[in-house]
Amino acid sequence: MPNVHQFDVVVVGAGGAGLMAGLYSSRGAKTAVISKLYPTRSHTGAAQGGISAAFGNLEEDKPEWHTYDSVKGSDYLGDQDAIEFMCEEAPQAVLELEHMGLPFDRTPEGRISQRPFGGHTNNVTGKPVRRACHAADRTGHMILQTLYQQCLKNKVTFFDEYQVLDFLIVNRRTAGIVAVELATGEFHTFHAKAVIFATGGHGRIFEVTSNAYAYTGDGAALLLRRGIPLEDMEFFQFHPTGIYKLGILITEGVRGEGGVLINGKGERFMPKYAPTVKDLASRDVVSRAIYTEIREGRGVNSSNYVWLDARPESIARYAAEDGRTNPDGSPYVLSGEQLLAKVPDIIDFCRVYLGVDPLTQMMPTQPTAHYTMGGIPTNKFGEVVIDESNAVFPGLYAAGECACVSVHGANRLGTNSLLDLIVFGKHAGLKAAEYAQQADFEPLPPDPQADSRAQFEKLRNGSGKENAFDITTEMKKVMFDLVGIYRNEKGMQEAITKLDQLKERFQHVKVTDRGRIFNTELFHTWELGNMLDVSEVVAKCALNRRESRGGHSREDFPNRDDSDWLKHTLAWQKNGGVEIRYKPVVITKYPPKERVY
Amino acid sequence: MQVTLKIFRYNPEVDKKIHYETYNFEAQETDRILDLLEHVKGYFDGTLSFRRSCAHGVCGSDAMRINGRNMLACKVLVRDVGGQITIEPLLGLKIQKDLIVDMEPFFDNYKKVLPWFINDSPLPADERERLQSPQQRARFDDTTKCILCAACTTSCPTFWANDDYLGPAAIVTAHRFIYDSRDEAAAERLHILSETSGVARCHTAYNCTLACPREIEITRAIGELKMSMITGKLD
Numbered sequence: 001m002p003n004v005h006q007f008d009v010v011v012v013g014a015g016g017a018g019l020m021a022g023l024y025s026s027r028g029a030k031t032a033v034i035s036k037l038y039p040t041r042s043h044t045g046a047a048q049g050g051i052s053a054a055f056g057n058l059e060e061d062k063p064e065w066h067t068y069d070s071v072k073g074s075d076y077l078g079d080q081d082a083i084e085f086m087c088e089e090a091p092q093a094v095l096e097l098e099h100m101g102l103p104f105d106r107t108p109e110g111r112i113s114q115r116p117f118g119g120h121t122n123n124v125t126g127k128p129v130r131r132a133c134h135a136a137d138r139t140g141h142m143i144l145q146t147l148y149q150q151c152l153k154n155k156v157t158f159f160d161e162y163q164v165l166d167f168l169i170v171n172r173r174t175a176g177i178v179a180v181e182l183a184t185g186e187f188h189t190f191h192a193k194a195v196i197f198a199t200g201g202h203g204r205i206f207e208v209t210s211n212a213y214a215y216t217g218d219g220a221a222l223l224l225r226r227g228i229p230l231e232d233m234e235f236f237q238f239h240p241t242g243i244y245k246l247g248i249l250i251t252e253g254v255r256g257e258g259g260v261l262i263n264g265k266g267e268r269f270m271p272k273y274a275p276t277v278k279d280l281a282s283r284d285v286v287s288r289a290i291y292t293e294i295r296e297g298r299g300v301n302s303s304n305y306v307w308l309d310a311r312p313e314s315i316a317r318y319a320a321e322d323g324r325t326n327p328d329g330s331p332y333v334l335s336g337e338q339l340l341a342k343v344p345d346i347i348d349f350c351r352v353y354l355g356v357d358p359l360t361q362m363m364p365t366q367p368t369a370h371y372t373m374g375g376i377p378t379n380k381f382g383e384v385v386i387d388e389s390n391a392v393f394p395g396l397y398a399a400g401e402c403a404c405v406s407v408h409g410a411n412r413l414g415t416n417s418l419l420d421l422i423v424f425g426k427h428a429g430l431k432a433a434e435y436a437q438q439a440d441f442e443p444l445p446p447d448p449q450a451d452s453r454a455q456f457e458k459l460r461n462g463s464g465k466e467n468a469f470d471i472t473t474e475m476k477k478v479m480f481d482l483v484g485i486y487r488n489e490k491g492m493q494e495a496i497t498k499l500d501q502l503k504e505r506f507q508h509v510k511v512t513d514r515g516r517i518f519n520t521e522l523f524h525t526w527e528l529g530n531m532l533d534v535s536e537v538v539a540k541c542a543l544n545r546r547e548s549r550g551g552h553s554r555e556d557f558p559n560r561d562d563s564d565w566l567k568h569t570l571a572w573q574k575n576g577g578v579e580i581r582y583k584p585v586v587i588t589k590y591p592p593k594e595r596v597y
Numbered sequence: 598m599q600v601t602l603k604i605f606r607y608n609p610e611v612d613k614k615i616h617y618e619t620y621n622f623e624a625q626e627t628d629r630i631l632d633l634l635e636h637v638k639g640y641f642d643g644t645l646s647f648r649r650s651c652a653h654g655v656c657g658s659d660a661m662r663i664n665g666r667n668m669l670a671c672k673v674l675v676r677d678v679g680g681q682i683t684i685e686p687l688l689g690l691k692i693q694k695d696l697i698v699d700m701e702p703f704f705d706n707y708k709k710v711l712p713w714f715i716n717d718s719p720l721p722a723d724e725r726e727r728l729q730s731p732q733q734r735a736r737f738d739d740t741t742k743c744i745l746c747a748a749c750t751t752s753c754p755t756f757w758a759n760d761d762y763l764g765p766a767a768i769v770t771a772h773r774f775i776y777d778s779r780d781e782a783a784a785e786r787l788h789i790l791s792e793t794s795g796v797a798r799c800h801t802a803y804n805c806t807l808a809c810p811r812e813i814e815i816t817r818a819i820g821e822l823k824m825s826m827i828t829g830k831l832d
Binding site: 025037038040041042043045046071095098099100101103104106107109110112116124135136141142145146150152153183209213214248274345349350352353371379389467468469489495511515516518519521 | 606607609610611617627634638639640642644646647648650651652654655656657658672680693694695697698700704708712713714716720724725726727728729730731733734737738741742744745774776777779780812
């Protein structure tokens with residue numbers, strides 16, 4: 001059999017979670033990291049604002065507050081044992097990054113600098129707390145670079161530009177994966193005792209998104225096709241401030257530094273919706289507020305966007321209005337030069353893509369599809385759990401955005417995604433290596449590449465009467481318009497009907513490139529199949545959940561309903577459809593209560 | 598507005614030699630060049646191949662020559678370059694297909710400068726962060742921005758002539774560590790940079806600085822390293 005590689009552990013994906021998993025797994029087991037991108041191209045690098053840890057470097061803070069804020073942010077759908085674990089581990093995780101050389105910004109005392117972020121509060125006063133550790137507005141870039149560098153230092157084995165296609169199951173245990181080498185088109189079988197998926201999210205199913213082209217839900221989709229369920233897929237985060245039309249992210253850090261949202265009438269509107277923390281409420285709350293303003297005719301030029309105002313004089317004025325001061329009690333002001341130092345990339349994006357200078361002009365923004373809260377169900381060790389009783393699938397692990405632990409529940413707090421990558425990437429790596437040390441290899445199936453070959457053959461031999469780009473465009477529009485920030489039964493039924501039609505049309509797509517070398521048309525068409533599978537699960541889980549919670553806002557069921565819906569969704573692909581069941585939420589210290597910011 | 602895209606094409610499985618294809622279509626002034634490439638791939642020729650991911654200038658996948666200059670296709674708009682647009686692969690790296698070049702030599706050079714943090718001294722007694730003042734942190738801020746897109750290295754005339762030259766990107770990475778007050782391997786890295794494939798090969802053409810989509814002052818960084826080699830000082 002050609003191209004068979006044997007490793008104890010294979011990590012799929014080389015963003016923050018995959019690199020962390022690879023680093024830790026390789027200390028105890030022979031490990032390979034495969035990725036469809038060069039590791040430094042991974043989407044972790046686009047994360048901007050920060051990674052939270054309750055150091056209290058600039059004011060009082062504690063991990064219990066971080067835990068409570070995350071539970072509240074999750075709209076009580078997050079599993080509290082896992083959230084507590086993550087927030088308790090946060091300071092050590094961030095220190096580990098610093099010890100690896102990550103260049104965090106510094107306080108005057110030389111410690112890691114911290115800034116306020118949405119939903120992170122002092123639990124006594126309810127006011128925003130400085131918890132997000134940052135390196136300008138490229139914190140994710142620095143994490144990605146630092147972890148890749150550490151992997152090189154520790155001689156981790158990489159297979160760059162290899163696209164995963166299949167997960168191999170033998171005797172109901174992990175046997176490995178199949179991947180295709182982009183440069184040659186050759187299939188490779190990775191025979192492994194343990195596989196860690198760290199393949200990221202699927203934001204590319206939506207029309208306006210901050211997500212990279214690579215975010216097509218590959219890991220989630222291929223496991224779904226292999227009978228693994230997905231958890232809480234109806235929960236997708238729309239970030240309040242994307243660049244108008246393009247969806248490029250403008251970090252919450254801009255509001256953390258004092259920027260405010262302004263409607264078309266020139267009014268600051270967040271105090272109406274979140275009287276205490278205002279512009280720094282949770283993302284779901286702010287995104288809904290923006291949409292409400294737009295629907296009620298207060299968008300800019302009666303259109304579907306609002307302003308983000310971070311001009312120094314505005315920051316000073318609103319800080320005075322809010323009574324915000326520096327740690328030493330002096331009035332909070334920020335010069336243009338300081339703003340440029342704190343969020344240089346944001347200013348660059350606005351200048352390049354909009355021709356707008358945020359130092360003197362307001363930024364046109366609209367909510368943008370940003371983060372996959374749901375995903376492959378895991379426990380807090382990264383082990384994939386496959387039913388209502390949380391039974392572990394031997395040798396299968398997931399971490400990062402593709403996974404659902406669940407620490408983000410119905411709505412993730414800003415900065416907790418980077419924390420999730422570091423904490424759970426590490427534990428998945430440790431656990432997989434530990435497993436591999438005591439487990440034997442399962443035999444490979446007789447023809448492990450058969451299904452992968454068949455999938456590609458089908459895409460090459462379609463009738464050709466449909467165009468994959470048209471299908472992609474229509475899918476993204478259907479998902480954004482009908483399964484987006486606001487949802488209702490009629491719209492979602494329509495979305496499901498349209499997705500069925502798109503899936504049918506997808507059968508008639510034909511890849512025109514007959515070559516083997518970098519057949520990007522073939523790979524992108526295969527990714528579209530993943531997005532269609534994932535979209536169907538998102539839409540059907542959203543239709544089933546008859547309440548509003550966090551990022552899932554039903555116009556026909558506007559309230560949270562804890563008596564019927566305080567539970568996680570599990571969805572399986574079965575008999576050409578989606579089967580939905582539910583499992584309980586873990587509640588330890590914080591009984592659900594009304595969520596007010 | 599109407600745009601004319603003239604794109605370098607080469608598919609080693611089909612083409613005996615390189616050629617250019619021209620595509621005319623309607624586009625917006627605010628479209629990214631990457632949007633145009635996607636359009637061509639979707640509706641004119643699915644075989645057109647190029648790398649891309651983040652689409653907003655932070656992942657470094659889509660560096661290419663646009664009207665003769667190295668840029669990220671996702672960070673240049675039609676209004677920046679006008680309606681007549683020629684797109685070609687980066688120079689100095691082997692063309693694998695269309696706009697895709699072999700990045701391995703580029704990353705091999707990166708790996709030569711010990712591109713990782715080195716400090717084998719014990720941690721502070723409280724096991725917290727190694728302290729660093731805001732001024733010390735600012736010293737190497739500029740070179741932390743590098744996304745390894747290769748726009749600089751493949752714009753350098755020295756690199757075109759000698760592919761054993763480390764190139765600006767690898768030197769930028771060395772700079773990021775050499776001036777980090779917490780790192781302990783500056784001498785070792787300076788030694789690597791002082792070898793014949795190192796900074797002495799820089800003839801200050803400034804192409805790298807002009808090409809960098811992250812606006813890193815690369816030529817200045819190389820100059821600082823040359824100075825440190827002479828003086829032995831790291832300020």
